[in-house]
Amino acid sequence: MLSTQDEFMDRGYVVLEQGLSSLEMMLLEKVSANLTEHAERLLQRMHSSEESATEFYRDHPEELIVVPEIDNALKVCRFEYIKGYNRSVREQIVPKLQQYIKQLTGDEFVLFKDKCNAKNPGGGAFKPHQDVIAYNHLKPNYHITVAIFLDESTVENGCLYFPKNYRDDLSDHHFPVQNTSGGALPILPSYEGGDRHGVIQQEVVNQIEWQAVLAQPGDVVIFDSYVPHYSEKNNSDHSRRAMFYTFNAQGYGDFYDEYYGMKHREFDHPSFHVATPTRHRKSKQ
Template identity: 40%
Template sequence: MVKANVTIDGAAFREEGWLVMRGAIEPGELAAIDAAVCDVAGWAEADGPGLHHFEQTDAGAVLARSEDFIEHHDVLRAFICDGLITRVLGELFGEPAVLFKEKVNYKHPGGGGFAPHQDAPAYRFIDHHISCMVPLDPATEQSGCLYVAPVPDAGSSTSPGRGSMMMTDERGRIDESLSAGLAWRPVPLDPGDLLFFDSYTPHYSDTNSSDRPRRAAYLTYNAASRGDFRDRYYADKRADFALAGDDFDGERVRISIIDDFLGRPAQR
């Protein structure tokens, strides 16, 4: 349910590439979503449905991410596919939205962060998406909140302007020389807040150095007129992982199509 005081600043989103909505989800709905995510986490430990990834921390192997689960949970499917988020996205896209992928990042204490990147290289088939971060625990600088930055003004191949790809390295991360010059800012969030950002918004996060998890769902959509590619995306990702294995050079977990996650391969 949308709170009465929630407003959608589409102009700010188009200008910056991200939009924060504070206190957008009512406590009762948030509690139901939290319980549903606990169900999904339990599936990972019991060989249940979904696609799950683990990482190694100093305290042992922990669950890093779950994805591809909406067919198996009515509460999450209703929230993700027919709720507040899709209504907001209808305004941001200017047309109905369709789900492209869904995931939960658990970020347990010591859980790895993500190097500076844009999502576009990892999201095949369509050139523009909008994601919504739904925090289930406080996202603070200590617990590894997201940092975002505007794309530099257009004018060169390395500063292509809003809605464009920045130069990346061979791993799909934003080139370090460019990342160092971006105007990064942290986006602390509380449960009930929402953060919308598009697939060209530079972002990263640090390791969780707190003593509590920093769980958050990341829900990615595209404009409905572009087509429904969710099934194809997951089939493609599973095939890639089956071919390439579950890590990058034995040093980092293969959690995405690009090598942006800094978590260590789990020893289970």
Template identity: 30%
Template sequence: MGTGGSRSSLHPDTPWMPYEEVNSDGFDGLLRGQRVMSVLQQLAGEEMLLFKEKINYKLAGSGGFDPHIDANAYTHVKDINHLTILTAVDGMNSANGGLEVVDGSHRMDIPLGSDRCIEPTWVKMNTWTPAELESGDILIFGSYLAHRSGANTSPKNRRAIYATYNCATEGSLHDQYYLDRQKLWPATHMRKEGDPTKKAGFAMLSVLSC
């Protein structure tokens, strides 16, 4: 993922900041601050811990994400229930590939295909509602909410911060997630010639790794 020209301090020849680098002061206060954590605790009914975080850059003209749920995305670490906070850095709408959801789908039995995406028949049978957000708005959703996003057909790039949290009773899993990710989907600068992961996945920008 490009970062608009910024370069890594640990890897000066890399034109992006790899996900193991740390920018803790501002983002730690945002993602682990009392205001956010108290809201999550009210929703979950128990204390929550930061599980993972990322910045999504949806460049002008880039594609979207197929309909899916997040519940099966992190089972390589642990089978957990989680909450995600989406913070819109730029406004999100249908034109720039904003999120669409199926209302109440977290209480439905959603069929998944072998690719872990939602079965096309279910997708067509349900109504998808755009979750339009202004810059600075947040959207909190759980691991079983059906969601998707379209292509960014606007002339401008779009940015969003996603922070995912797990219940404290499940333990602190943040470091384990990034260790597993580094092994399974190494960033481009960490891949070796001939490694089967060289063409798999993509570099993921993380704003916090501590």
């Protein structure tokens, strides 16, 4: 049987059941409730002033970033910049996640970005993608994300799907690789531009054996930025909220402020909307 570290290196992800305690989950529930309320107020404000998100964020570089659902400008699809906004996350949650990553990789990692996906009923399908495509404009070429589920994540409400082992499935191909601190990892062919920007090409998706990764509140899924993943729409009556904290190796430097500086200045940049069900200016919706 593989150790957790070997499983992570082999497959690109691991699940830590109940990786966060009930106290930590209570804290995150509180953060999520406060920030969701704030995010809803921001969407109302942009809607009633008819100010575009691009204009709003250019003028408010310290604000929580909110992205609405593709078919409803007032419904929060996700919010971001959680550490920038919330001290308890910064001081209590981020250090714990850093410890987990150190146990897996032996290295120190720093926070690169963070977000909470609301995954409302009827919304929120994410097409198969590699996260690294969205980060390629910045120096670190390897990232590790810790996904924390605030709600039970089921097939019905749109859980994540990961490959059993995509590198084995695709071993007959010679896709370009990037040399990273996690090894030589492939960049899979994806569509460029438009609404499918960053979505892995269908013939490659079809060659991968996918599995649903179910999770309870408090479970933690840790995955690198090369492992392909997707999720379906939420077909239940309740939201499936999950937070995603993405880190890069400290040796590359700390990019959190640069990443969110760019996001506040260039809200519509296609790199920030890879394979997501979100509304932005270049979307046809």
